[in-house]
Each structure stands twice: as structure tokens, then as C-alpha cells.
Amino acid sequence: MNDMSHQVPTVATLHFEGASVVHRGQVLLRPLTLSLSDERCTLVMGPNGAGKSLLLRLAHGLLTPSAGRVHWQGGAPRQAMVFQRPVLLKRSALDNLTYALAVNGTPWQSRKNLARKALEHFGLAHLEKRPARVLSGGEQQRLALARAWLLDPEVLFLDEPTAALDPASIRAVEEAVRDFHRRGTRIVMTTHDLHQARRLADDVVLLHEGSLVEHSAAATFFTTPSSPTARAFIEGELVW
Structure with missing residues (x-):
């Protein structure tokens, strides 16, 4: 899909300023101050229940903080999000993509051509007529990534996209993530997989x-973590 490659301009910095999430009196995410800048692949890690998905939903605007704020300095960029369990329509793989293009305002004359190129790029061309919801977990995740690819995001949020997938599907999804990143898309992705973070994280x-x-560079985090909790996480000693 070389015709769809582009150079993405520098994306604005995402700021969390004392952002917290409280639900029915329970603090789910404590006041968080964090800035994500540069065109990096950021891996958000932690045990189950740490608040990873909440952070991602705050970042993408799907959730409003109970206190504090989350904002993009310089204005919000084009964004897409892929969930652990992809949200797919009761349509064929091809129609899921052409529908996304229609919603995005792409002229109808070019939708099928673009959708077929995306399916080919993600190794799904032979499944274009298959109902999306009967695809395997790995195929569904690649279809969700193909849909995101067509929307041409400057920032892609990924919520544990390889959870419960087999090793071959994990490799395919990780390569797709690298592909997005190579073309300039900023990645913010949750995982609790240390090996995956070592492979992907900036x-x-x-x-x-x-x-x-x-919050630190991946090389620093894995070699000289600054906190006992980080060291315990890396050594597999945190209670899950």
C-alpha cells in the first residue's frame, strides 16, 4: 500500500493534569500528571487492574476524568483506537472497511479499492467476503488494524491488542504496529507482557x-528502573 504511505507531521503533546477516575466512591485512577510527546511507541504497562485501559480511554476522549483534565497542546490530532475485543459490524470483512471509509467521508467510487488494498496489506484479502464476526481472534484484530489504517490516524491507541492470541497472531499484530509506527503514526499501547514491551517500546x-x-525510556526502564515497584514488576514479583 505504498500509495497510502505519508509523512505524518509532528503531533501535539498529550497532557494529563491531575486526571483521576472515581466510580461509585471507588478511586480507580489516582490523580495522574503525565505528558506524552514526540513520535514514539509508548507502552503502558502494569498488572491487571492497574488502570491501563482507563488511561487509554481518557487519552482518546472516551472517558471524562472525575477531576483534573486531559488535553492536547496544540489541538487534538487524528486518532483511532483498537480494543482488546474488536468492535466489528455484522457484515463481511470488506464491508466493515468500506463502511468505515463511508463514515470518514471517502467518495464511494474509491472505497472498495482502498478497502481491498488494506485487506491485502494485512494478509486478509482471501477473507473479504467472510463475515467479520466469524473470523479468528487474530484475523479480527488485523481487520480492526486495517480499518484504523484506512482512517490515517496520527495517533493510534491500542488496548492489549494481542491478549489471548496465539503466537503467530501476536507476531502479525506486532508487525502491523511496527508498520504504523514506521510511517510516522504515534503509538500508545497497553500491555502487561514484558517481552512485548521490550520488542516494541520506545x-x-x-x-x-x-x-x-x-515513565522513562524503555532502555532505562528495563535496565535501571527508578522504583522498587518497577523492579518488582520486571522481576515478576507483583501480585496480579
Whole structure:
């Protein structure tokens, strides 16, 4: 899909300023102050229940903080989000993509051509007529990534996109993430998989029990973490 490649301009900085999430009196995410800048692949890590998905939903605007604020300095960029369980229509793989293009305002004459190129790029061309909801978990995730690709995001949010996938599907999804990043898309992705973070991350945000523990370059995080909690997480000693 070389005809769809482009050079993405520098994206504005995303600021969390004392942002917190409280639900029915329970603090799910403690006041968080964090800035994400540069065209990096940021991995948000932590045990189950640490607040990773909440942070991602705040970042994408799907959730409003209970206190504090989340904002883009310089204005919000084009964004897309892929969930752990992809939200797909009761249509064929091809129609899921052409529908996304229609919603995005793409002229009808070019929708099928663009959608077929995306399916080919993500190794799904042979499944274009298959109902999206009967595809395997890995195929559904690649279809969701193909849909995001067509929307040409400057920032892509990924919420544990390889959870419960087989090793071959994990490799395919990770390569797709690298592909987005190579063309200039900023990645913010949640995972609790240390090996995956080592493979993909430029920088790491570590959450634990709803609190920000550490934010540092990946090389620093994995070799010289600054907190006992980070060291315990890397060594597999945190309770899940």
C-alpha cells in the first residue's frame, strides 16, 4: 500500500493534569500528571487492574476524568483506537472497511479499492467476503488494524491488542504496529507482557493500583528502573 504511505507531521503533546477516575466512591485512577510527546511507541504497562485501559480511554476522549483534565497542546490530532475485543459490524470483512471509509467521508467510487488494498496489506484479502464476526481472534484484530489504517490516524491507541492470541497472531499484530509506527503514526499501547514491551517500546509508562509509578525510556526502564515497584514488576514479583 505504498500509495497510502505519508509523512505524518509532528503531533501535539498529550497532557494529563491531575486526571483521576472515581466510580461509585471507588478511586480507580489516582490523580495522574503525565505528558506524552514526540513520535514514539509508548507502552503502558502494569498488572491487571492497574488502570491501563482507563488511561487509554481518557487519552482518546472516551472517558471524562472525575477531576483534573486531559488535553492536547496544540489541538487534538487524528486518532483511532483498537480494543482488546474488536468492535466489528455484522457484515463481511470488506464491508466493515468500506463502511468505515463511508463514515470518514471517502467518495464511494474509491472505497472498495482502498478497502481491498488494506485487506491485502494485512494478509486478509482471501477473507473479504467472510463475515467479520466469524473470523479468528487474530484475523479480527488485523481487520480492526486495517480499518484504523484506512482512517490515517496520527495517533493510534491500542488496548492489549494481542491478549489471548496465539503466537503467530501476536507476531502479525506486532508487525502491523511496527508498520504504523514506521510511517510516522504515534503509538500508545497497553500491555502487561514484558517481552512485548521490550520488542516494541520506545518509552514505558508503569501503573500500579491506579497510580503512576514510572515513565522513562524503555532502555532505562528495563535496565535501571527508578522504583522498587518497577523492579518488582520486571522481576515478576507483583501480585496480579
